[in-house]
Amino acid sequence: MSDVVEKTLSALPSLLSLDSQPGAGKLSSTSKLGNLIRGITELTSKHEEEKLIIKELASIKEQVASPNTTMRQMKEAMVRAIYCEMLGYQAPFSYIHAVKLAQQGSVLEKRVGYLAVSLFLNESDEFLLLLVNTVLKDLQSTSLMEVCMALTAVSQVFPRDMIPSVLPLVEEKLTHPKEIIRRKAVLALYKFYLIAPNQVQHIHSKFRKALCDKDPGVMTASLHIYLQLVKESPESYKDLTESFVTILRQVLAGKLPMDFNYHSVPAPWLQIQLLRILAHLGKEDQSTSEMMYDVLEESLRRAEMNHNITYAILYECVKSIYTVFPKAELLEKAAKCIGNFVQSPKINLKYLGLKALTYVVTQDANLALPHQMTIIECLDHSDIIIKRATLDLLFRITNAQNVAVIVEKMLAFLRLCTDEYCTVDLVGKVAELAEKYPFIKAKPGS
Amino acid sequence: MIKAILIFNNHGKPRLIRFYEYFAEDLQQQIIRETFHLVSKRDDNVCNFLEGGSLIGGSDYKLIYRHYATLYFVFCVDSSESELGILDLIQVFVETLDKCFENVCELDLIFHMDKVHYILQEVVMGGMVLETNMNEIVGQVELQNRMEKSEGGFSAAPARAVSAVKNMNLPEMPRNINIGDINIKVPTLSPF
Numbered sequence: 071m072s073d074v075v076e077k078t079l080s081a082l083p084s085l086l087s088l089d090s091q092p093g094a095g096k097l098s099s100t101s102k103l104g105n106l107i108r109g110i111t112e113l114t115s116k117h118e119e120e121k122l123i124i125k126e127l128a129s130i131k132e133q134v135a136s137p138n139t140t141m142r143q144m145k146e147a148m149v150r151a152i153y154c155e156m157l158g159y160q161a162p163f164s165y166i167h168a169v170k171l172a173q174q175g176s177v178l179e180k181r182v183g184y185l186a187v188s189l190f191l192n193e194s195d196e197f198l199l200l201l202v203n204t205v206l207k208d209l210q211s212t213s214l215m216e217v218c219m220a221l222t223a224v225s226q227v228f229p230r231d232m233i234p235s236v237l238p239l240v241e242e243k244l245t246h247p248k249e250i251i252r253r254k255a256v257l258a259l260y261k262f263y264l265i266a267p268n269q270v271q272h273i274h275s276k277f278r279k280a281l282c283d284k285d286p287g288v289m290t291a292s293l294h295i296y297l298q299l300v301k302e303s304p305e306s307y308k309d310l311t312e313s314f315v316t317i318l319r320q321v322l323a324g325k326l327p328m329d330f331n332y333h334s335v336p337a338p339w340l341q342i343q344l345l346r347i348l349a350h351l352g353k354e355d356q357s358t359s360e361m362m363y364d365v366l367e368e369s370l371r372r373a374e375m376n377h378n379i380t381y382a383i384l385y386e387c388v389k390s391i392y393t394v395f396p397k398a399e400l401l402e403k404a405a406k407c408i409g410n411f412v413q414s415p416k417i418n419l420k421y422l423g424l425k426a427l428t429y430v431v432t433q434d435a436n437l438a439l440p441h442q443m444t445i446i447e448c449l450d451h452s453d454i455i456i457k458r459a460t461l462d463l464l465f466r467i468t469n470a471q472n473v474a475v476i477v478e479k480m481l482a483f484l485r486l487c488t489d490e491y492c493t494v495d496l497v498g499k500v501a502e503l504a505e506k507y508p509f510i511k512a513k514p515g516s
Numbered sequence: 517m518i519k520a521i522l523i524f525n526n527h528g529k530p531r532l533i534r535f536y537e538y539f540a541e542d543l544q545q546q547i548i549r550e551t552f553h554l555v556s557k558r559d560d561n562v563c564n565f566l567e568g569g570s571l572i573g574g575s576d577y578k579l580i581y582r583h584y585a586t587l588y589f590v591f592c593v594d595s596s597e598s599e600l601g602i603l604d605l606i607q608v609f610v611e612t613l614d615k616c617f618e619n620v621c622e623l624d625l626i627f628h629m630d631k632v633h634y635i636l637q638e639v640v641m642g643g644m645v646l647e648t649n650m651n652e653i654v655g656q657v658e659l660q661n662r663m664e665k666s667e668g669g670f671s672a673a674p675a676r677a678v679s680a681v682k683n684m685n686l687p688e689m690p691r692n693i694n695i696g697d698i699n700i701k702v703p704t705l706s707p708f
Contacts, residue, residue, distance in 0.1 A: 149629075156629070158545040182630060254641060332608075332648065342601050378604050417562060
């Protein structure tokens with residue numbers, strides 16, 4: 071290319087940056103946000119930072135209140151306000167303008183408005199009522215982006231009392247042709263269920279439809295809901311056991327599209343959800359548990375590779391096996407798995423192994439026996455979290471023979487403990503043990 | 517459920533804060549400070565999970581964190597989430613940021629905090645995991661970026677002209693054109 075073209079190309083960007091309104095979303099070097107951030111990073115003391123932010127907030131306040139400010143400038147000011155709030159400085163004067171931005175702005179301005187609203191406001195804020203109409207309008211928009219934004223907004227911050235007004239529109243989205251909209255609608259409804267369960271009672275049949283959705287993404291989203299529902303009342307969902315088992319079987323057999331693979335493991339997060347749901351369903355119920363033994367065994371067998379995510383599946387599998395109605399061979403395999411975790415040099419696995427052991431020794435205290443040496447080593451581990459997990463485990467396997475030693479270890483740990491929650495927890499445990507074994511004499515000096 | 521996602525640097529300066537449960541502003545700042553305090557004390561070869569603590573809502577929560585160069589990514593979750601699953605989710609999120617920002621660094625998060633929020637919104641919605649596949653997340657983000665470009669309008673035109681010229685392949689001027697026996701020499705054009 072000739073010199074002239076080269077020179078023009080290099081000159082243009084700096085010519086562009088003289089425009090105070092950043093074009094096409096790029097943060098130009100002279101934008102107000104850029105200046106603010108640069109200003110802050112140059113400062114060394116908190117006091118100076120405070121002064122600068124207070125000045126900045128005054129400038130933002132003036133800008134948002136001025137009738138001459140364009141939506142574009144408002145958008146820019148809002149991002150600065152978000153930044154200040156993140157650092158801990160309140161900008162309450164901008165809240166109403168955030169709502170207005172979501173209401174009146176173009177798609178990009180709306181996006182910032184919705185973001186600001188979800189960060190600034192909470193459910194009980196009055197301004198939120200003004201947002202309801204905007205949400206209603208956007209839910210009916212032909213623009214996918216606007217529908218998505220509205221669904222995200224209702225799941226982040228929405229007044230409880232206004233749920234009935236948006237409910238029909240969100241429900242309608244469950245049958246939208248676009249998969250992403252159906253998925254977001256499912257999660258939005260789940261959020262509604264969590265904050266106002268009686269509003270959402272009548273649509274459980276729609277959840278079932280979502281579970282059978284042709285798109286695995288939507289089905290996965292519905293599992294969030296089912297995990298909660300099954301946890302709350304497993305009896306009502308026993309009829310779905312067969313469906314969950316079938317889904318898991320298909321996932322393990324590789325029936326899902328390749329996109330759902332993560333490091334060659336088919337849909338690991340989905341497997342984890344299913345394993346948890348099955349655990350709740352099979353608890354203390356022999357017939358239901360029998361429906362899932364083979365798929366549990368298959369999961370255990372398949373998750374043999376060495377990646378974090380397969381360990382995650384193994385852990386869930388082991389917990390499920392110990393939660394459902396017991397089956398000897400499965401328990402044996404699971405116990406072996408726990409052993410591998412506890413002995414692992416990988417510290418995250420060791421931690422999970424200890425947690426798993428703590429969970430299973432309530433059923434069978436002997437499971438901890440083969441790992442005694444490792445447990446003792448863990449007591450003196452350099453990582454305080456491992457130490458705590460070990461003490462938790464020991465608490466559950468105390469008997470008349472070892473209680474004195476265990477309490478002594480707990481007291482020694484207490485002396486080093488600085489965390490309030492940890493201290494309270496341990497003191498409670500020690501007190502409980504003292505009550506349980508009142509005649510064991512503590513060693514002198516402890 | 518995920519209760520909060522915090523990103524801060526090695527000095528505790530917040531880079532992205534997202535709570536999925538309501539906390540008053542000063543409590544939020546306290547949570548950030550205390551989380552930083554807990555997490556910065558940890559070595560690099562200890563486990564990535566922290567639990568207990570009276571901060572966010574009692575005992576049913578854990579902190580799952582990863583340390584990347586100058587940034588800590590902390591996910592505060594309750595017992596319904598899988599620890600290792602969340603650990604990998606953090607990795608997916610960071611890889612997505614890397615793809616969207618091209619070799620992401622702390623500066624990108626500082627100057628484009630709103631963009632990071634939009635990306636996060638495609639991963640976690642209302643405290644629930646929405647998408648775990650990096651390509652899908654990037655796809656959604658690209659859709660939004662394309663909309664940004666078309667919305668740019670007039671002021672985007674010069675920027676687009678610049679990139680158009682840069683991408684244009686000006687053909688090489690042949691020095692000699694051979695047509696059979698006739699050999700015509702092309703005169704050298706003087707520079708502009």
